Amino acid sequence: MSRVTALLLAALVLALPLSLLAGRVWIDPFHDAAGNALVILVQLRAPRAALALVVGGGLGAAGAAMQGYLRNPLADPGLFGIAPSAALGAVLSLWLGAAGALALPLFALAGAAAAMALLALIAGRAGDSHGGVALFTLAGMMIASLAGALMSLAISLSPSPFALSEIVLWLMGALADRSWQDVLIAAPPTVLGLAALLAAARSLDALTLGDLAARSLGVDPRRLQFLVIAGVGLTVGAGVAVAGIIGFVGLMVPHLVRPFTDRRPSSLLVSSALGGALLLLVADCLCRLLPLAEGELRLGVALSLLGAPFFLALLLRLRRGLA
Secondary structure, three states: OOOHHHHHHHHHHHHHHHHHOOOOOOOOOOOOOOOHHHHHHHHHHHHHHHHHHHHHHHHHHHHHHHHHOOOOOOOHHHOOOOHHHHHHHHHHHHHOOOOOOOHHHHHHHHHHHHHHHHHHHHOOOOOOOOHHHHHHHHHHHHHHHHHHHHHHHHOOOOOOOHHHHHHHHHHOOOOOOOHHHHHHHHHHHHHHHHHHHHHHHHHHHHOOOOHHHHHHOOOOOHHHHHHHHHHHHHHHHHHHHOOOOOOOOHHHHHHHHHHOOOOOOOHHHHHHHHHHHHHHHHHHHHHHHOOOOOOOOOOHHHHHHHHHHHHHHHHHHHHHHHH
């Protein structure tokens, strides 16, 4: 186990109890262990914390894999079009008024699956690695643009003010009012996605040496592309299905942990997964503690307010490096 992995695990061990106890109603673990406090802890705080670990871990690992595959430090999981497509599926569920607690996440997962299939169909036949990456990026941008346009259309044609309100609130991204059922929905595809990304780790390491060197080491570009599509699609789709759009995690976390690793994608994947889980856990806790007049700050909004300046700082640093 690397030092950064051990430190992140220790930070998670410290942050998890705080996330369970902190909020508008603080829970004293030494008093009032029964009654309302126990209900709040087991039914509200615990699934919310578990979901932060699952969603944050998936988004962090997806961002590290994307940056390694595209060899672009500014790459983000939203670039593939999978997150917007999953969001489009959820918006259609709200627009249609689909009943049932499982309807929205199933619609969102279906949207992510459709984006994965379309990516594989468009970019999967690329013969060489470099051309495949370029086509892959363009295909992802096209899918993201199309999904965004269809979401705007659905919002503009919203059948009722209630549906419009639900769509807008859901797109902001949050972990509030989630249950153990949401954890059970998100965890299996996230675990499968992480497994696919870890299976691609060695190939991503070889890719850092260049396309020709990677091929000479036995890397199959089509297999690598399939693993990246599957891994990112499952992790990001599962996160969007239960929490809405939570951006910038996959962009920020790899940059924050990379200086403490050997910079190989294989080591960055695990560290980014742990870092993403920690970031989402702490950010969700802080959102609960901020004194707002009504409700709480939406997690997606908070991370966007944090991520946008971070992205600008990266751009300025890259500009200085190119000067």
